[in-house]
Amino acid sequence: MGRSRQTVPEPSRKNETSQNADQKDRPIDLGGVMIGLGEQVYSVLLLSFFFLEVYATGFIPYIGKAVNFLLLAWMYAYYCFEYKWNFSEVGLDKRLDFFESNWAFFAGFGSPCVLAIFFFSPLVSYGVMAILFPLFVLTATGSGAEEFISLKRRQWKGSRLGRLPIFYAADTLSLRVLSFFHFRLESLKQKQEDSKTL
Known part of the structure; x- marks a missing residue:
């Protein structure tokens, strides 16, 4: 990882120069720390709800095992690449965009880890x-997957798979939980302000 240039996932349709500018202009002050902390909380919620989704699909008759296998492969692949993205300080929105735009690659990357379970x-x-998971984390961290995928995308031009909203259900649930807590905090603040004015 000690390379001179940082590896940043390329979102589905964004300019590379704007990504590098976002990376360099990332705030370091208290606001930046709070944004980073909020992003981590949101990430934990998102992955927790995704794990519950993976667990629940195992109980679906007939197709449950196949769907469970696919979701587990994506989960392990995300966990493996998350170490690299955290080190490179890639934002959660860019991670999810890159992951969902290259879902076939990540399904293949995470599959060997899931085969052991099945x-x-x-x-x-x-x-x-x-044994496998640390090796896959090292492989993901040391790989140039982002550059390779963007190179192949340029070579194939129009022929590519569309974006698959893998984290849609987990994202929706996470946003509802966060908005609920935000609403509760706002109502507590309002009650405190009302009691001070009385």
Whole structure:
């Protein structure tokens, strides 16, 4: 990761120069810290709801196992690349845009981790995952996947897969939870101000 240039995921249809400018102009003051903290809280909520979604799909008859496999592959792939994106200080919106725009790549990247869960006993699968997951994190961190994907996208021009809203349900639930807490905080502030005026 100690390269001279940083790797920033390329969103589906944005200019590369604006990404680099966003990376350099990221605020470092208290407001920037608060934005970073809020982004982390939102990320934890989003991934928690996505994990619940993955868990729930396992109970769907007939197609549940296949959908569960796919969602787990995306979850492991996201976790592996998240270390790299945190180190490069890539914003959550850019991560999700890049991930959802290149969903086929990430499904393939996370699949080997999930195969261990589906084909081995729980004890053996935990052992295999304890070996595989750190190796995949290192692979994701040291890879130039973003550059390779953007190079191939330029070569193929019009022929590409569309964006798939993988995190739509988790995103919607996270926003509702955050808006609920925001509403509660605002009502508490209003009550405090009303009690001070009386």
